Amino acid sequence: MTVSCPENVSPTSVDNSKANVISTIIFDVDDTLYDVGCGFTHHRNTDGAVNFMVDKLNFPSREAAQALRDEYFERFHATAKGLQVADTEGRLPSGAPKFEPKDLSTYWAENLDFSLLGDEESYSELLSMFQSLKVANPKINIVA
Numbered sequence: 001m002t003v004s005c006p007e008n009v010s011p012t013s014v015d016n017s018k019a020n021v022i023s024t025i026i027f028d029v030d031d032t033l034y035d036v037g038c039g040f041t042h043h044r045n046t047d048g049a050v051n052f053m054v055d056k057l058n059f060p061s062r063e064a065a066q067a068l069r070d071e072y073f074e075r076f077h078a079t080a081k082g083l084q085v086a087d088t089e090g091r092l093p094s095g096a097p098k099f100e101p102k103d104l105s106t107y108w109a110e111n112l113d114f115s116l117l118g119d120e121e122s123y124s125e126l127l128s129m130f131q132s133l134k135v136a137n138p139k140i141n142i143v144a
Helices: 040-057 062-076 081-086 101-111 120-137
Strands: 024-025 141-143
Touching: 040 062, 040 081, 040 101, 062 081, 081 101
Parallel strands: 024 141
Antiparallel strands: none
């Protein structure tokens, strides 16, 4: 995978006086910035989501967590949205803390196996692209 800016754009060629108009860049990385065949999506939707639900939301088993995750994912096509609605509908285990999407994001960032996305060089190139955007305008929020 090669990640690069167009030849005529670099972090040093950005007119920062106009860049302040953009405050946030959102990347939908799910199967967009990486090949779905690498296994990362399956890992995130099983190990990542299920382990979070058992570890942080007090689900009694991986099977119970996976069943609820799949039920709500079918309706909303997003784990975080599904868990928000499940929480609102009282479907989380008794005594579970209120579900917060940022907690899921943090858990994923700390626990997912990002090596499934490819070799270290590919990951470094992607990270470099995000850092270049931040260098061009430090006020920009990068959300991935």
